[in-house]
Amino acid sequence: MSRASSPRLTRSTSRRWFLTTGAALTGTALAGPALAGCGGTTADEPVELTFWTWAPEIEEVVDLWNQQNPDVQVVVSRQDAGDAAVTKLLTAVRAKNGAPDLVQVEYQAITSLVSADAIADISEGLAPQTRDHFAEGIWSSVNLQADSVYAIPQDTGPLQFYYRADVFEELGLSAPVTWDDYAEAARVINAADPDMYLGTFSNADPGLFPGLAQQAGASWWEIDGERWSVAIDEEPTQRVAQFWGELVEEGVIDNEPMYTPQWNAALNDGTQVGWVSAAWAPGVLAGNAGTTAGSWQMAPIPQWDTGESATGNWGGSTTAVTTQTPHREAAVRFAEWLNTSAEAVQALVNESGVFPADQIEAEQALAEPPEFFAHQGDFYELSTSNAETVRPFTFGPNVNVTYSLFNDAFARAAQSRSAQAFTEAITTLQEGTIADLENQGYVLS
Amino acid sequence: MSTATTSLTRRSNRFAYVFIAPAALCFALFLAVPILYAIFISFRRETVVGLGLGEGGRTEIWAGLGNYTAVLSDPEFLASAGRVLLYGCVLVPVMLGLALLFALLLDSRRARVRRFARIAIFLPYAVPAVISSVLWGFLYLPGTSPFHHTADALGGGLPDILSPSLVLLAIANIGIWGGTGFNMVVLYTSLKSVPSELYEAATLDGCDEVQIATRIKIPMILPSLIMTAVFSIIATLQVFAEPMLLRPLTSSISTTWSPLMRIYRDAFIQNDIYIASAGSVLVALATFVISFGFLRLVRGQAFAQEER
Numbered sequence: 001m002s003r004a005s006s007p008r009l010t011r012s013t014s015r016r017w018f019l020t021t022g023a024a025l026t027g028t029a030l031a032g033p034a035l036a037g038c039g040g041t042t043a044d045e046p047v048e049l050t051f052w053t054w055a056p057e058i059e060e061v062v063d064l065w066n067q068q069n070p071d072v073q074v075v076v077s078r079q080d081a082g083d084a085a086v087t088k089l090l091t092a093v094r095a096k097n098g099a100p101d102l103v104q105v106e107y108q109a110i111t112s113l114v115s116a117d118a119i120a121d122i123s124e125g126l127a128p129q130t131r132d133h134f135a136e137g138i139w140s141s142v143n144l145q146a147d148s149v150y151a152i153p154q155d156t157g158p159l160q161f162y163y164r165a166d167v168f169e170e171l172g173l174s175a176p177v178t179w180d181d182y183a184e185a186a187r188v189i190n191a192a193d194p195d196m197y198l199g200t201f202s203n204a205d206p207g208l209f210p211g212l213a214q215q216a217g218a219s220w221w222e223i224d225g226e227r228w229s230v231a232i233d234e235e236p237t238q239r240v241a242q243f244w245g246e247l248v249e250e251g252v253i254d255n256e257p258m259y260t261p262q263w264n265a266a267l268n269d270g271t272q273v274g275w276v277s278a279a280w281a282p283g284v285l286a287g288n289a290g291t292t293a294g295s296w297q298m299a300p301i302p303q304w305d306t307g308e309s310a311t312g313n314w315g316g317s318t319t320a321v322t323t324q325t326p327h328r329e330a331a332v333r334f335a336e337w338l339n340t341s342a343e344a345v346q347a348l349v350n351e352s353g354v355f356p357a358d359q360i361e362a363e364q365a366l367a368e369p370p371e372f373f374a375h376q377g378d379f380y381e382l383s384t385s386n387a388e389t390v391r392p393f394t395f396g397p398n399v400n401v402t403y404s405l406f407n408d409a410f411a412r413a414a415q416s417r418s419a420q421a422f423t424e425a426i427t428t429l430q431e432g433t434i435a436d437l438e439n440q441g442y443v444l445s
Numbered sequence: 446m447s448t449a450t451t452s453l454t455r456r457s458n459r460f461a462y463v464f465i466a467p468a469a470l471c472f473a474l475f476l477a478v479p480i481l482y483a484i485f486i487s488f489r490r491e492t493v494v495g496l497g498l499g500e501g502g503r504t505e506i507w508a509g510l511g512n513y514t515a516v517l518s519d520p521e522f523l524a525s526a527g528r529v530l531l532y533g534c535v536l537v538p539v540m541l542g543l544a545l546l547f548a549l550l551l552d553s554r555r556a557r558v559r560r561f562a563r564i565a566i567f568l569p570y571a572v573p574a575v576i577s578s579v580l581w582g583f584l585y586l587p588g589t590s591p592f593h594h595t596a597d598a599l600g601g602g603l604p605d606i607l608s609p610s611l612v613l614l615a616i617a618n619i620g621i622w623g624g625t626g627f628n629m630v631v632l633y634t635s636l637k638s639v640p641s642e643l644y645e646a647a648t649l650d651g652c653d654e655v656q657i658a659t660r661i662k663i664p665m666i667l668p669s670l671i672m673t674a675v676f677s678i679i680a681t682l683q684v685f686a687e688p689m690l691l692r693p694l695t696s697s698i699s700t701t702w703s704p705l706m707r708i709y710r711d712a713f714i715q716n717d718i719y720i721a722s723a724g725s726v727l728v729a730l731a732t733f734v735i736s737f738g739f740l741r742l743v744r745g746q747a748f749a750q751e752e753r
Contacts, residue, residue: 087713112716115497144498203696226495260694262588323500397497400715404700411696415609439515441492 047327049074049334050100052089054081055154055317057351061344065337072330074102082106083400086113093118093324101325102335105151106317107141108207108399111221114150115397119320123149125332133340133358137390142318144394145223151318152339153357154348157278158387159211159311162285163198164273165297175299182302183247189273190252197254197266198274201244203410204257206403208276211312212244213237214393216304220433221396227445228396228437233430238423239304245422248414255414264288276301278314279355279383282370294375300386309389316357355383398436405432487512487722512723521701522724526731528613529703533681535617536624541673543621544628549658551629552636563633567626574623578690581619586694607695616698619687624680628673635669636662671743675736682732685709704728 051062051074062074077100079085086109092099093116105113113119126149131139134153142151161182163175168185171192176182186198202208210220216236222229247253254272256262266272267289275281285296301311319335321328338344345361348354353370356362366380373379396402409425409432437444490508497503516522547566551559569577585607587593596603606615639662647657663670685705692698692706700714701707705728712721 083714087716090716111498114499115493115502116716117500117502121499145496148498204693223496228496255696257693257696260586261583262586262694265588397493398715404710404714408699408701411699414696440497441494442497 046070047072047330049102049325049327049331050077051075051102051104051334052077052079052085052100053102053104053319054079054085055104055348055352055354058348060351061338061347064343064347065334069334072327072334074334079104082109089113089118089322090116093322096324099322099324101322101327101331103320103322104154104317105320106315107153107313108210108395108403110142110150110318110320111144111395111397112399113320114144117323119150120323120325120328121148121150122152122321122328122332122335123147125329127336130336130340133360135357135359135388135390137313137392138316138357138387140392141395151320152335153316153318154339155280155316155354156357156387156390157211157280157313157315157355158383158390159208159215159276159278159301159314160281160383160386161299161301162275162277162281162296163299164270164292164295166295167196167270167273168297175297176302178306179243179302179304183243183252185274186247186252187250193271195271197252197272199276200254200256200258200263200272201248201410201414202256202258203407203414204259206406207314209240209406209410210393211278211314212240212276214312214391215301215310216240217310217391219391219393220402221394223394224445228442229445230396230430230433230437232402232433233427237426241422241426242419245413245419248417248422249419251417255417259288268292278316279387280315280353282372282379283353286370286372293372296373298373298376298379298382300382310391311386311389313390313393316355318357355380355387357387359384359387396433396437397442398433398440401436402429402433405429483722484726486719487726490719508719512720513727515720516724516727521699522704522707525701525704525707529682529684532613532617532620532684532703533678535614536620536681537674537677539617540621540624540677541628541670543625544632544673545663545670547625547629548632548636549662551633552662553654553658555654563630566629569623570626572623574619574686575690577623578619578687581615581622582691582694585615585691607691607697609697612691612695612697616684616687616691619691620680620684624677628677631673632666632669635666639665671740675739678739679732679736682728682735704731 049072053076059076062076066073079088085103086105089099089103090113099118103119105119110119114121130152131149138153138156142153143149161175167189168174171188173185173188176185182198189196189198210218213220213232213236216239218231218234218236218240220230220232220237222231244253248255254266263272267275267285268291270292275285277284281298286293289296300309303309319338321331321335325331338348339356340358340361342361342364345356345358346365348356349362349365356365362384366384369376369379406425406429409428410422413421413425434444488508488510489505490511491503491505493503494501547562550556551563556562572580583589584592587603587605593603604611606612643661643665644657647661652660683705684703688698688702689706689709692700692702700710704724708721708724708728711717711724
């Protein structure tokens with residue numbers, strides 16, 4: 001999605017923590033009267049909805065709604081992105097006090113929140129045409145089982161490939177079409193300058209790797225009737241791990257984490273010349289690699305087989321309605337408006353800089369390329385066609401456990417620089433994920 | 446007469462309760478109740494029904510000692526405890542050694558620019574651990590570190606201190622940098638309270654500065670040294686901010702590097718407050734045992750003066 005839900009960007013500063021805490025306090029203060037007033041809501045009294053979100057400038061978008069809907073006023077309560085918001089919501093739900101009416105939720109957190117009965121099934125109140133706004137792969141993330149719908153997609157992060165066109169040209173390379181081409185390009189680049197890398201394998205970003213596995217055809221969790229199953233340690237994911245492990249072992253791909261000052265420096269000084277990232281990457285590159293403006297180009301992600309076109313997803317978020325809200329109907333209406341109406345989608349693109357999940361309204365909203373890619377006129381056209389090829393992927397109820405296993409297992413693998421350690425890490429992920437589910441009382445199929 | 450005294454005592458007792466009530470209330474509300482609640486939920490857990498989705502998908506049940514055995518039998522938890530003990534073995538002697546050395550140097554008669562030196566050494570303590578960790582992080586990363594740049598320019602190379610074998614020293618260094626000043630001030634203040642007649646007597650007996658330091662000053666401030674040691678041991682067991690903030694910069698620090706990091710991960714990343722509570726209770730117990738164990742070990746020295 002936008003820079004906003006790129007998981008790392010928003011996590012870094014402690015100043016944000018203070019801001020968030022401040023916002024949270026105001027949020028609770030605002031939620032108080034809202035809840036108190038709800039018991040005897042009469043027709044004249046406007047409904048007040050609290051909305052936990054971290055998208056930049058979202059207030060501007062919400063203002064549009066507030067102007068047109070005097071009877072349903074939405075109050076934005078700014079949150080820290082990702083895990084922090086999830087923890088806070090779970091706490092509020094557990095305490096049955098202080099939960100908002102609406103909340104921004106990342107795709108991988110949906111199942112955990114449904115499992116904690118924090119976000120509601122909104123399929124009943126949904127307009128029939130809402131579903132048609134979204135690609136199949138994305139809708140599958142909010143439509144967990146049968147007809148239940150737990151959120152409305154806001155933005156997505158289809159994976160695509162970013163590279164330094166000037167460096168590629170100098171070395172006589174073209175954008176890699178297959179992963180074999182990618183590996184070859186990595187070798188050429190590292191041979192030209194041993195300090196230069198086409199990319200890095202980062203253990204610190206568990207969001208990217210499942211996206212790569214998703215492209216290869218994996219879905220790490222599945223619902224099988226009334227049971228969950230875990231399918232991490234299987235061919236597609238093993239193939240992805242083996243591929244990156246070999247490149248790291250060979251030394252032609254770096255093994256340092258992304259989103260560090262060192263990585264920023266490497267992007268700026270031209271020792272990192274490529275990045276497999278998502279549609280929200282322009283914002284990150286503009287912020288972290290400002291000195292290289294104008295020399296980047298975006299291409300579809302390399303494929304496993306020529307002629308294929310598939311990709312995965314990294315980041316992105318949805319708007320969900322909490323189980324605690326006394327105004328479910330109004331909240332659903334707002335969530336639909338925010339993510340599927342022409343004006344709101346346009347405003348989300350302009351104000352918040354997101355890559356919208358909506359496909360119908362997006363076309364008009366995405367006419368202009370992002371500033372950092374002003375020289376690539378078809379940037380959004382290409383991103384939109386990439387988004388259509390996102391393969392389905394189901395997130396299970398313990399994604400957080402799997403993600404922290406990923407952090408630690410791949411830290412060891414990246415340190416050891418051995419392909420075997422990479423595939424072993426996948427086994428660790430599978431076993432750890434299953435052990436946790438069983439420990440929680442799930443019966444797996 | 447006697448009745449008057451009793452009623453007075455009784456009344457002043459009543460007042461005493463009024464005076465301690467706010468403190469007692471705060472203690473109960475913000476310390477005792479949360480601690481008891483944490484202990485309570487450390488014996489609970491959630492279990493799942495079916496797919497575990499939606500209302501009634503999860504129920505809270507008694508876990509007995511399950512959470513405790515899960516934490517204690519996790520090799521990662523024991524490894525994190527081992528790392529922290531090793532960290533303490535580096536941090537506490539080096540930090541207190543430096544603090545003592547600086548305090549003695551400042552207290553020696555020949556010391557110059559005392560005020561400046563005292564403030565300069567104390568200053569890092571005023572920098573919050575969050576900020577100092579970020580600062581040191583920049584200094585450690587080969588890509589951004591001026592040390593590495595200089596070494597490279599001179600043709601040499603520095604080892605990567607964020608590599609798995611050295612990262613413990615990188616974390617300990619931040620603690621030493623931040624903690625030395627505070628401990629030095631404590632020791633220096635206690636040196637100032639040593640009666641100067643002792644030094645005069647020692648000088649008359651032919652002691653030089655080093656002998657005064659080792660034979661008089663250090664034994665005299667031993668209680669302060671022990672107190673700073675206890676505080677440092679407690680701080681060591683609770684090391685959190687430094688490794689937490691360095692973690693995104695390197696793959697050498699796992700999410701469970703220290704016991705508190707593991708508790709944080711359990712509670713705030715994996716949203717399992719039950720097992721996090723069990724971990725917290727265990728860390729609290731370990732802190733009690735180790736600090737009181739240390740005090741017991743050195744009790745003779747620590748309270749020798751008071752008993753005399």
